[in-house]
Amino acid sequence: MDSLHAIGFYVSAALAGLGGILLAFLRGHARRGAALALTGLGLAGIYASLSAGFAAIAVLVCYAAAALVLARPDHRTVEQVTGGLWRQVGALGAAVLLGVLAYAAFRGTFAHATFYGGAFGSVSVARLLFAHDALATEAVGGLVLIALVGAAAAWRRERPREDREGRR
Amino acid sequence: MSVSLVGVLFVAAGLTALGAFIAAWKRELTAALGGLPVMFAGAGTAFAGVARFSAASGALLIGQEMAVLLAIAALAEVGLGVGLAGRESPR
Numbered sequence: 001m002d003s004l005h006a007i008g009f010y011v012s013a014a015l016a017g018l019g020g021i022l023l024a025f026l027r028g029h030a031r032r033g034a035a036l037a038l039t040g041l042g043l044a045g046i047y048a049s050l051s052a053g054f055a056a057i058a059v060l061v062c063y064a065a066a067a068l069v070l071a072r073p074d075h076r077t078v079e080q081v082t083g084g085l086w087r088q089v090g091a092l093g094a095a096v097l098l099g100v101l102a103y104a105a106f107r108g109t110f111a112h113a114t115f116y117g118g119a120f121g122s123v124s125v126a127r128l129l130f131a132h133d134a135l136a137t138e139a140v141g142g143l144v145l146i147a148l149v150g151a152a153a154a155w156r157r158e159r160p161r162e163d164r165e166g167r168r
Numbered sequence: 169m170s171v172s173l174v175g176v177l178f179v180a181a182g183l184t185a186l187g188a189f190i191a192a193w194k195r196e197l198t199a200a201l202g203g204l205p206v207m208f209a210g211a212g213t214a215f216a217g218v219a220r221f222s223a224a225s226g227a228l229l230i231g232q233e234m235a236v237l238l239a240i241a242a243l244a245e246v247g248l249g250v251g252l253a254g255r256e257s258p259r
Binding site: 003005006007009010013016017019020021023024029032035036039040043046047049050051052054055058059062063065066069070072074075076077078079080082087089090091093094095097098101102104105106108110111112113115116117121124125128129133136137140143144147148150151152153154155156157 | 219233240
């Protein structure tokens with residue numbers, strides 16, 4: 001991997017991380033949608049610099065659509081009943097998870113292989129998706145269909161607005 | 169300057185932990201839902217990194233395939249979550 005790809009990888013990783021941090025701390029549907037879109041943009045850059053151009057385009061489309069859904073102004077605000085203590089325990093668990101994964105990445109012994117694929121790889125990935133692992137692809141397609149039909153059915157019912165001024 | 173599998177896995181670990189933090193920390197459910205695509209992003213990064221640096225034989229691009237499927241699953245999950253949260257009636 002040359003320096004240009006390496007710079008692209010680190011800049012994209014920083015973009016994805018920044019998007020995630022903004023997603024964690026911004027308020028408002030539109031801002032959170034924009035933060036998720038920024039994460040998707042960074043992730044697409046990471047994939048592109050890892051010679052996964054087809055995956056980068058798929059990620060751009062999917063995360064842009066997810067950001068548009070998340071940014072809708074009319075979806076209902078539902079708050080968890082979990083107390084602050086458990087949320088803090090969850091946040092500490094996330095920190096522990098980061099430590100464990102980073103330790104595993106640092107101490108692991110990985111095989112090294114030369115990459116012979118192209119920069120885009122759409123033909124090879126499509127062959128995998130539709131020939132080698134067709135059942136898995138159909139399962140994910142069915143999952144998406146069921147999820148979107150369920151979401152559309154649930155969306156049809158309007159629910160009363162709840163006032164939550166001053167609460168997070 | 170170069171990138172190795174260890175660097176890719178560090179980024180993947182960071183994204184996964186950040187997604188877990190968002191899912192645990194946010195009080196609003198649809199905001200917490202936004203953490204799951206970030207976790208999926210971490211998993212997809214690890215898959216794509218292994219496909220790029222360590223896939224030795226057989227189907228070399230299975231990691232990229234998994235990254236594509238994870239992105240689609242992330243979209244489905246956000247759509248389902250927001251749909252289940254429901255539409256707010258106008259005032």
